[in-house]
Amino acid sequence: MKAAVYRRFGQPEVVTIAEITTPTPGPHDVLIKVVASTVSAADHRARSREVPKGLGLLASVGLGFFRPRHRVLGMDAAGVVEAVGEKVTRFSPGDEVIAMLGGSFGGHAEYARVSQDGAIALKPAGMAFGEAVALVFGGITARAYLNRTDIGPGTRVLVNGASGAVGTAAVQLAAVLGAQVTAVCAVRNAELVTSLGATRVIDYASEDFTAGSDDYDVIVDCVGNASFDRVQHLIAPGGALLAVITDLDGILRAKSRSRRSGKLVSANGVQYRAEDLEYLVALAESGRLRPVIDRRFDLAEIVAAHRFVDAGHKRGAAVLHVAAEGSL
Incomplete structure (x- = not known):
């Protein structure tokens, strides 16, 4: 599959587009064909290793000490379920979903894998993938x-x-x-x-x-x-x-x-839960929560997307379109 990958920490230019192996879903996993993700402040911190004072060592445990632990960034994804593991009961191929991938990252690729027990939910009905994914991280x-x-x-x-x-x-x-x-x-x-x-x-x-x-x-x-x-x-x-x-x-x-x-x-970390995503979906479907999108980028523009987020003036989300809306 095509993905935005980085093999060393640094400036936006360390991220490149490459062909890597598509994830294989385990028994409890859902494989999502990604339509959209976002480039967030968390992606900036993971790529640049610029973290709040005193958190360098702790961050290294999750991000990697000398090279990135996870080559593909992207903490969220919106797309269509491509395949499910044999023990998955909550989702089926063809379902349109949103997911928070968290510290495992992986959203900046054509496919992303998430446990059915993780933070994954059906996306808001009638909402485009690019809008729906902008609800997730924030x-x-x-x-x-x-x-x-x-x-x-x-x-x-x-x-x-x-x-x-x-x-x-x-x-x-x-x-x-x-x-x-x-x-x-x-x-x-x-x-x-x-x-x-x-x-x-x-x-x-x-x-x-x-x-x-x-x-x-x-x-x-x-x-x-x-x-x-x-x-x-x-x-x-x-x-x-x-x-x-x-x-x-x-x-x-x-x-x-x-x-x-x-x-x-x-000040402790967040446990990402499906029920919180479902709450957001319900609010969005009732018109009480709307996505805020500053700019949109195609996957090929990943370096420009990182530069934009690095500047620190983003309003809402910077959406990354991995596939064209309606192409699946």
Whole structure:
């Protein structure tokens, strides 16, 4: 099969298009013929080895110490089930699905393999593959973090980095639950996040939200610059800091900070679940969750896609079209 592969860490140019062996599904596996994936911040970190402070050694365990452990990047996929293992009961060839592949990667290829017990679900009915895949990475991550605290009508939620893949999903998911959402992003993205459900926008270039006096029940940090020490005075008693991105210190001290402050500090990794994908699908089908796509690239443009994501100004998702819509 054709795939975007990298055999060493480095700049976008280390990724090339090559022919590699198509995965063979095991007894419990689903083989997806991929139509679309995304190039995410996680792909950038895996390829470049640029990770938050102190996480280099831990990242090497999953990514590889001297060369990439997984040659094909891409944490998500949308496509059509090509084949299933003999013990698969939930899916059949021809099913249109979305999947979160997680740390195994593999979405930037013509075929991807995932366990039927993993994060895989039927894609939203009537939605194109390119749109559907844009829901996956940001949506399942935001859902997992928001599930760690109670959010309901009137909950005051601040999303730092509200215009990225996780941020745009977090704004929408919190708004669906009835929260009053404050979005921190560039002023050029104010109209976007407002359309997604934010009731207030803070331009990070002209105002440091951590120096403010307003308080919030939940702060979602999708950037990695809102440590507990910087924002604890903004978190209401019993509130929460959901650190989607943080450094080693933030991870190691999360439990002790929670215990001492009485405020939840959540910085541990995400368990990707099919039920969370199914929740996103239901919202999308009802029109309460929409994909946010900045740019689209064909597989042959993989280097350009990585360069675009590396720049750090992506709004929502950068979609990678592996096959043409309607070609399967």
